[in-house]
Amino acid sequence: MGKTIIEKIIGEYSNKDVIAGDFVVAKVDVTAVQDGTGPLTIEEIKKIGLEQAKNPLRTILFIDHAAPSPRKELSNSHKIMREFAKKTGSILSEVGEGVCHQRLAEDYVNPGEILIGADSHTCTSGALGAFATGMGSTDVGIAIALGKVWLKIPETIKIIVNNEFQPGVYAKDLILHLIGLIGADGATYKALEFTGKTIKNMSMSNRFTLSNMAVEAGAKAGLIESDEITEKYLISRGRGEKFKKIKADNDAIYEKVIEIDASKLKPTISCPHTVDNTTTVDKLKDVKVDQVFIGTCTNGRIEDLRVAASILKGKKVNPGTRLLVVPASKNVFSQALKEELIDIFVEAGAVIMTPGCGPCVGVHCGILGDDEVCLATQNRNFQGRMGNPKGYIYLSSPATAAYSAITGYISDPRQVIKSVAV
């Protein structure tokens, strides 16, 4: 019987022929925590005498959510992570190195592997043809200590996307559209597999955007088969030898198949306070934005910054709007400096901040005031997400965000983007 990507990967790691619905204990290749979840992870395994890392060189502790630290309590949490890394020989990703999901994809996760991370957007690495999923501190703590995790193999929903996007429409619009279609719990306990011509022609950057947001439909993973584009990406990151072809069988069994025509999509927006509360940009009139935020594990990559810079070049941010730009990693920041994108942002009136999560988690770097509106390229717009339950968050692509920063209102980027980018 044919298998989905997730059945293949987990089957191999549990030495069993598995199908959706089975429970297994599987070995884990890569484990990760961040500064919001890591200290509790360490505390949990310390309590049971397991302060150890089974695979220290593939155990990474990321300081990205509150980095640099805005408070002494968080500085002390960071110290706990540094001490654990030192004691176990695990890897510490310091302040400024970037968001865990971007860093995991850049340097740590390979096709066919299993990544368990204490952050819900760990599913980002699914774009590499890996099984990557988010869990809590205890699950990840045990995975760090023993190199294992228990799993239920989920059923898979196949998302087939064909045709080309219109100019000004991107993977972000596609994933917001899909979440609007199936709902914030449309894939709960399930995996998503993205396929079709649009996906096969899509850059890794855009693929990461899709996989990153799988969890916003409730999914356990967002998988994409590995191909030449994946291999090229791995080569560019200096680990081409880790490439492995991972794809579903043609006769794999899916819970459901959803087909989307990419050419019919418009720039899409999630309105407050749920990601599935979507609409298209042309339907939003007179939504004034106080803050625009371009960055995060969803849309803080070099390709995203290039799109934003192409719109902001020679223009000024609206006087009534603040524009915050946060590269997803130091590598992205460095590349953006080389390409002089940062100059474009600064000259347009943007503020550039430390690579990391930026204001997305509501801890620092751009907390909203009462009744303020933010248009962000992040993945979540829950009430209170950006530090104030009285704030309003809309989600969009970097193109929509950049153009809206100029106009001061949520605006359609098709007015300025005339050519197709993949």
Add this chain to the structure above:
Amino acid sequence: MIKKGKAWKFGNDISTDHIAPGRLFHLRSNLPEFAKHVLEDADSQFAKNMSLGDFIVAGSNFGLGSSREHAPQIIKIAGINAVMAKSFARIFFRNAINIGLPLVECNTDLINQGDELELNLENGVVKNLTQNSDIKITPLPDVMIKILNDGGLAKHIEKYGDFKLI
């Protein structure tokens, strides 16, 4: 074990940001203090008004969002007996069971704010004492029952030195 308490009703899509807001990120290292703010962004008076042993009763997709285990932790520390909902988000579901907070999937439309409830996890029934009715529970998978019976995943691993679930 039979647990009795009062129902506190919430709607659909109660996120981990409602339960354990990011603006209180610094309290993650002080869970008893964080617990005084549990669900603050969904109901600012909840933590003050609830009593030990009460139940949170919500609609669908409870606990969506972040993987922060602090969310079920502070619900448990606040003294909530169990969370009942029509459905739960996946990571929250695992986290709650891992830390020994019982979750009950059932038709919560049959419960009103303030109803007195009696939960019997062994026989899979919620009794609504106020309305004199029985509500059926969707059973947990065996793996999760084992974890819950051992007092959470860390205690399970401490007991056996490895996974003894499957």
